[in-house]
Amino acid sequence: MLTRGGAMFIRTKSTQVFVRQKNLTVAKAKNNPVKEAKARRLAPLEPHEVATVHEGLNRFGPRKWTEICTYLLPHRDASLLCKLFRQSGGDPSSARAPNSIRMALLAAEAVSAPRSSSP
Numbered sequence: 001m002l003t004r005g006g007a008m009f010i011r012t013k014s015t016q017v018f019v020r021q022k023n024l025t026v027a028k029a030k031n032n033p034v035k036e037a038k039a040r041r042l043a044p045l046e047p048h049e050v051a052t053v054h055e056g057l058n059r060f061g062p063r064k065w066t067e068i069c070t071y072l073l074p075h076r077d078a079s080l081l082c083k084l085f086r087q088s089g090g091d092p093s094s095a096r097a098p099n100s101i102r103m104a105l106l107a108a109e110a111v112s113a114p115r116s117s118s119p
Contacts, residue, residue: 041077045088049073053085 024034045053056068069078076084 041080045076045084049076050085050088050090053081053090
């Protein structure tokens with residue numbers, strides 16, 4: 001283990017850490033905090049979370065999983081949210097039509113907005 005400026009670097013221990021995590025999360029292992037954290041992370045989305053994801057897709061647009069996780073579902077992982085949403089029966093591209101309609105409305109408002117004249 002090397003230390004530099006108070007930070008610890010474990011260069012040669014990455015395989016050992018991976019093996020320990022794997023051994024703690026196998027089915028034969030007793031209940032432990034690592035196993036519980038992995039189960040929470042991979043748990044399927046609840047119905048209210050699916051509704052929240054739909055709201056986030058409509059608000060932020062498709063493929064904006066980081067924003068959805070940051071603002072609406074901070075306890076979920078952004079890298080897994082799309083996969084969990086698909087597994088729950090949702091369609092990640094479902095926000096494309098409402099988002100395009102919203103963008104068209106914003107463009108129409110920008111065109112019809114009165115411009116202020118400068119002296």
